[in-house]
Every structure is written in C-alpha cells, then in structure tokens.
Amino acid sequence: MALPRAAKTQRRTRIQEEKEELILEAALEVFATNGFRGSTIDQIADVAGMSKPNLLYYFRTKEAMHRALIERVLDSWLDPLREFDAEGNPVSEIRSYIRRKLEMARDFPRESRLFANEVLQGAPRIEDALMGPLKALVDEKAKVIRTWAKAGKIAKCDPYHLIFAIWATTQHYADFDVQVRAVLGKDRAGEGRFEDAARFLELLFVNGLAVSGPATGGPAA
Amino acid sequence: MALPRAAKTQRRTRIQEEKEELILEAALEVFATNGFRGSTIDQIADVAGMSKPNLLYYFRTKEAMHRALIERVLDSWLDPLREFDAEGNPVSEIRSYIRRKLEMARDFPRESRLFANEVLQGAPRIEDALMGPLKALVDEKAKVIRTWAKAGKIAKCDPYHLIFAIWATTQHYADFDVQVRAVLGKDRAGEGRFEDAARFLELLFVNGLAVSGPATGGPAA
DNA sequence: TGTAATGTTTACCAACCGGTTAAATTATCA
DNA sequence: TGATAATTTAACCGGTTGGTAAACATTACA
Numbered sequence: 001m002a003l004p005r006a007a008k009t010q011r012r013t014r015i016q017e018e019k020e021e022l023i024l025e026a027a028l029e030v031f032a033t034n035g036f037r038g039s040t041i042d043q044i045a046d047v048a049g050m051s052k053p054n055l056l057y058y059f060r061t062k063e064a065m066h067r068a069l070i071e072r073v074l075d076s077w078l079d080p081l082r083e084f085d086a087e088g089n090p091v092s093e094i095r096s097y098i099r100r101k102l103e104m105a106r107d108f109p110r111e112s113r114l115f116a117n118e119v120l121q122g123a124p125r126i127e128d129a130l131m132g133p134l135k136a137l138v139d140e141k142a143k144v145i146r147t148w149a150k151a152g153k154i155a156k157c158d159p160y161h162l163i164f165a166i167w168a169t170t171q172h173y174a175d176f177d178v179q180v181r182a183v184l185g186k187d188r189a190g191e192g193r194f195e196d197a198a199r200f201l202e203l204l205f206v207n208g209l210a211v212s213g214p215a216t217g218g219p220a221a
Numbered sequence: 222m223a224l225p226r227a228a229k230t231q232r233r234t235r236i237q238e239e240k241e242e243l244i245l246e247a248a249l250e251v252f253a254t255n256g257f258r259g260s261t262i263d264q265i266a267d268v269a270g271m272s273k274p275n276l277l278y279y280f281r282t283k284e285a286m287h288r289a290l291i292e293r294v295l296d297s298w299l300d301p302l303r304e305f306d307a308e309g310n311p312v313s314e315i316r317s318y319i320r321r322k323l324e325m326a327r328d329f330p331r332e333s334r335l336f337a338n339e340v341l342q343g344a345p346r347i348e349d350a351l352m353g354p355l356k357a358l359v360d361e362k363a364k365v366i367r368t369w370a371k372a373g374k375i376a377k378c379d380p381y382h383l384i385f386a387i388w389a390t391t392q393h394y395a396d397f398d399v400q401v402r403a404v405l406g407k408d409r410a411g412e413g414r415f416e417d418a419a420r421f422l423e424l425l426f427v428n429g430l431a432v433s434g435p436a437t438g439g440p441a442a
Numbered sequence: 443t444g445t446a447a448t449g450t451t452t453a454c455c456a457a458c459c460g461g462t463t464a465a466a467t468t469a470t471c472a
Numbered sequence: 473t474g475a476t477a478a479t480t481t482a483a484c485c486g487g488t489t490g491g492t493a494a495a496c497a498t499t500a501c502a
Contacts, residue, residue, distance in 0.1 A: 009448065015499085019449090033342060037259035041490065054450055056491065113341060116396075120337055121254060123399045130403035138404050155428065160405060161421035165390050168397075172389035175337075178344045182351035183359050184381060200382035207376065208429030230478060236469085237478090262460065275480055277461065 020058050023048050024072060027065045032110035035117040036066055036125065063125070070118070070126055073111050078134065080104065081163075084141050090148040091206055094166075098201050101170035106194045112174035138163055154209045162209070169201055241279050244269050245293065248286045253331035256338040257287055257346065284346070291339075291347055294332050299355070301325065302384075305362050311369040312427055315387075319422050322391035327415045333395035359384055375430045383430070390422055 009016070026048035030039045041062050045052045059065040080100040085093055105112055118126050138160065145159035173180060173194065181189040230237070247269035251260045262283050266273045280286040301321040306314055326333055339347050359381065366380035394401060394415065402410040 011447095013448070013500090015449070035256050035259055035338075035342065038256055038342070040488080042488085051451065052490085053452085053492080057449070060491090062490070116337075116341055117256075119397050119400045120334055120341065121256065121259070123403075127399070127403070130400055134400075135404050135406065155424060157424055158417050158421045160409075161418050162425075164393055164397075164401060164404075164418075165422065165425060168389040168393035169386045172385055176340050176385075176389075178348070179340045179351055179355075180385060182344075182348070183356050183385075185356065188381075196379050197382050197385070200379045201386065203376060203378055204383075204386060204425065204429040207431065208425040208427075210428065234469090234478070240479090261458080263458090272481060273460085274462085274482085278479070281461090283460070 016058070019050070020068075022050075023055060023058055023065065024069050027069050028073070028110050028114060031066060031069065032113040032117065035121060036062075037121075066125060069114070070129070073114065074126075074129055074133075077104075077111055077115065078137060081137055081141060084144065086144040086147070090145075090153045091209075094154075094205055094209065095202055098166055098170060098205060099198060101166060102173065102194060102198050102201070105170050105172075105174035106191075109174035109177060112171050116171065116175040152211055155211055157209065166205070169204075173197055237279070240271070241289075243271075244276060244279055244286065245290050248290050249294070249331050249335060252287060252290065253334040253338065256342060257283075258342075287346060290335070291350070294335065295347075295350055295354075298325075298332060298336065299358060302358055302362060305365065307365040307368070311366075311374045312430070315375075315426055315430065316423055319387055319391060319426060320419060322387060323394065323415060323419050323422070326391050326393075326395035327412075330395035330398060333392050337392065337396040373432055376432055378430065387426070390425075394418055 023044065026044050027039075029047050030044045034043070039062070041052050041055060044065065045055045048055065055065075059068065080097055083100070084097055115126075118124075119130075123130055141163065142159035145154075145162060148154050149156045149159070180193065184193060244265065247265050248260075250268050251265045255264070260283070262273050262276060265283075265286065266276045269276065276286075280289065301318055304321070305318055336347075339345075340351075344351055363380035363384065366375075366383060369375050370377045370380070401414065405414060
C-alpha cells in the first residue's frame with residue numbers, strides 16, 4: 001500500500017485538513033519557483049514550518065505532494081476558458097477571457113509558474129491532463145470560435161492558435177515576470193504594468209480579429 | 222584562481238576546442254530540459270560521452286558550464302531584434318521579426334527553453350544580462366516603434382508590451398511544445414503547426430496594429 | 443481522567459551530487 | 473624516439489536528498 005499514515009486514520013481530522021492545506025500552500029510556493037526536481041522536501045517543510053518526517057506523514061512522497069497540488073490547481077486554472085460562452089458576443093467574450101487570464105497571471109502567478117515549469121520540462125507528470133481534459137476543453141471552445149468566424153463575427157483564423165496566443169501573452173506576465181520587470185525598468189515595473197498589458201492586448205486581439213482588413217490596403221468589403 | 226586545468230595549458234589545443242564544443246552541446250540539451258538545479262554533471266557527461274572528472278577538466282563547475290552556455294547563446298538569441306530596422310516599412314519589419322522568431326522557436330527550441338527555465342525560476346544567473354544588454358536593446362527598439370506609431374504608420378500602442386507579445390506568442394511554440402502538440406492532437410501536431418502559427422500571428426499582429434480601427438466603430442480618421 | 447488514536451520528533455540510512463586528488467595514459471614535437 | 477605537456481580515469485570525499493523506524497507527545501473521547 002502506498003498511503004501516508006495520515007490517510008490510514010479512522011476519521012479525517014481537523015488537523016489533517018489544516019496541515020494538508022498548509023503543506024500544499026508551501027509546496028506551491030516551492031515547486032513554482034524551483035520546478036519539481038529543483039525542489040526539496042526540506043524546503044517545503046521549511047516554508048510550511050514543520051519537520052520533514054512530519055510532512056511525509058501527510059504525503060508519502062515528494063511526487064505525491066506534486067500530484068495533489070496539480071490536481072487541486074488544474075481545475076480552477078481552466079475555469080476562465082470554461083466560462084467562454086458560445087451565446088455571448090464574440091468580441092466581448094474574447095476580451096473578457098483575456099482580462100480574466102491576465103487577472104489570474106497577476107493574482108496567481110505561482111499557479112501559472114507551476115504549470116509552466118512542468119510543461120517546459122516535458123510535462124512528465126501532467127501529460128495525461130494535457131491530452132485528456134485540457135485537449136477536450138480546447139476542442140470544444142475551438143468549435144465555438146470557428147462558428148463565430150464562419151458567421152463573419154470575427155476574422156477567419158485558426159481557433160487553436162488563437163487560444164495559444166491568448167495563453168502565451170497573458171501567462172507571460174506571470175511566467176516571465178522577472179524579465180518583464182527588468183525590461184520595463186524600475187519606474188515602470190509597478191502594478192500598473194498589468195493595466196498597460198490589458199490595454200495593449202485588448203487593442204491587439206480586438207483589432208486583430210476584427211472582420212475585414214483595416215483602411216490601409218485590405219481588399220474592399 | 223578559478224580556472225579549469227584546461228585553461229592553464231600553454232597553448233589552446235585542437236582537443237580543447239572540440240571537447241568544449243561537445244560539452245556545451247550536451248549541456249544545452251540537459252539544461253534546457255531540466256533547468257539548472259534539475260541537471261546533474263553526470264547527465265551532461267553522459268550525453269557528451271565522457272567521464273565527470275573529464276568534464277570538470279574543461280569547466281571547473283556546473284555553474285561555469287551554464288555561464289559559458291548562456292554567454293554563447295544570448296547574443297545569437299537577440300539577433301532577430303537587432304535586425305529590426307528603423308528605416309524599413311513598419312508592417313513588414315514587424316512581420317519579418319515574427320517570422321524570424323518563429324523560425325528560431327522551430328529550429329532552436331532548446332535555446333529558447335534554456336532561457337525560459339532560467340527566467341521562470343527568477344533568473345538568478347542572468348539577471349545582469351536582462352537588466353543590461355537586453356533592456357538596452359529593447360529600449361532602443363521601443364523608441365523606433367513609438368516613432369512609427371506617432372507618424373501614424375501603425376496603431377498607437379505601448380511598444381514594450383508589443384515586444385512582449387511577440388516574444389510570448391513565438392517562443393510559446395518552443396517552450397510549451399508538449400502542450401501545443403497535446404492540444405493539437407496527433408494528426409495536427411506535425412511540422413505544419415509552425416506554418417499555421419505563422420499565418421495566424423501574421424493576421425493577429427498586422428491586423429491588430431493597423432492604423433485606425435476596423436469598420437466596426439473606431440473613431441473616424 | 444484514562445486510554446486509544448493521532449500527530450510529531452529524533453535518529454538514521456542509502457543513494458546521489460558536486461567536486462578533488464593523484465596516478466595513468468595519450469598526444470606533441472624537438 | 474624520448475621527454476614534456478596535455479588529457480583521461482579511478483578512487484574518493486563531504487554534504488545533500490528522499491525516505492524510514494521507532495520513540496515520544498498530544499488530542500479526542502468514553
């Protein structure tokens with residue numbers, strides 16, 4: 001059997017609830033900044049303020065912590081895409097999806113980096129999630145976007161690459177935060193950067209996906 | 222003194238040239254897929270086909286290997302941005318910048334991941350490069366873009382966030398390759414995905430940056 | 443309050459990891 | 473070819489890492 005001792009108790013206690021919460025919070029912090037292999041149980045224990053063997057009383061292995069963390073975070077991570085509504089106005093749906101993703105990059109950068117680390121290193125521990133639930137959800141929303149494009153409500157484009165572009169541009173502000181701040185410089189690196197980013201991305205995507213080219217040189221409507 | 226023994230020889234030999242090349246190639250492979258802390262000297266030695274002490278004859282520490290690798294790769298990595306020409310046609314400059322970055326993501330994904338890993342984990346070893354040469358180059362090109370925008374050649378937008386968006390969308394195809402392939406599915410995950418991406422990104426940026434809004438509701442010129 | 447269930451700590455281990463030493467081997471060239 | 477410089481290897485070292493065993497402390501509840 002591969003259960004930690006805490007899972008073998010007869011009832012699930014208040015302490016278990018609290019400590020597991022505490023551990024996953026610490027694990028998020030550590031895994032997000034160091035990746036799986038770069039993180040140590042000792043680090044996580046330190047952040048959680050408990051001893052290593054005590055951690056291992058609740059999660060039998062480092063991998064088990066990581067797995068539990070991914071499981072807990074993945075669902076909420078995909079929520080914004082789920083809210084993407086086929087019945088809504090295409091432009092405002094896309095716009096609010098971008099806004100929501102950008103808010104998540106600002107408010108939950110560790111979650112973003114957790115996945116980024118994992119995917120970047122070949123996704124050895126989340127491959128199933130990518131090819132299963134994630135792909136299924138994207139497939140579904142891609143269909144919606146394609147419908148909009150065919151109805152002439154937005155420009156004809158590959159819906160998958162549109163979604164990739166939104167992911168990339170928004171998560172960039174969480175995953176590459178250090179670089180963004182370094183390039184913007186001290187004076188511009190305040191929280192205002194997220195509003196600037198939102199403004200720019202809105203321009204880019206709304207304008208970029210608008211039907212029929214701009215005044216300059218597109219084929220006449 | 223912190224020199225590896227190979228650097229203390231009287232002449233620089235053919236073998237040194239070859240072996241250092243071999244080591245850096247192996248180090249790129251390993252660092253790109255595991256990050257600095259996740260990589261071991263043994264792994265690099267394995268890929269390079271030589272023993273660990275032999276590696277350490279050419280590079281005194283793991284960090285020295287990483288430093289040498291970054292140094293060698295950073296310059297060529299920034300080349301596309303350097304070619305960005307103030308005198309050229311704005312739209313075609315931006316378009317060819319995107320194309321070139323996308324080609325690099327396709328042809329040199331390991332280089333992209335090397336930096337992504339580093340930046341993602343707080344850039345402890347390349348902070349200076351980010352705040353120095355990188356920022357300087359971006360500042361310079363941002364000015365060019367701003368000039369274009371003021372001259373009405375492209376939409377008024379924040380040039381820094383434009384550059385971030387181009388970086389994010391193009392490097393996404395190298396850094397998040399596993400995810401891209403998983404979502405596209407087996408049938409669409411061939412090399413054609415880069416052409417599809419190029420087509421989409423061209424639409425997005427060229428359309429998105431075109432002066433004056435599209436037919437739908439922009440302020441009259 | 444007593445006791446059984448739950449939680450925590452101390453001490454430990456084997457494998458791994460970055461790096462060193464010194465001896466052995468190979469290449470270079472007068 | 474022989475001597476010298478350059479390269480490679482085997483053996484090793486101290487610290488770290490993931491994980492375990494068992495004693496000890498605490499909590500919950502009858």
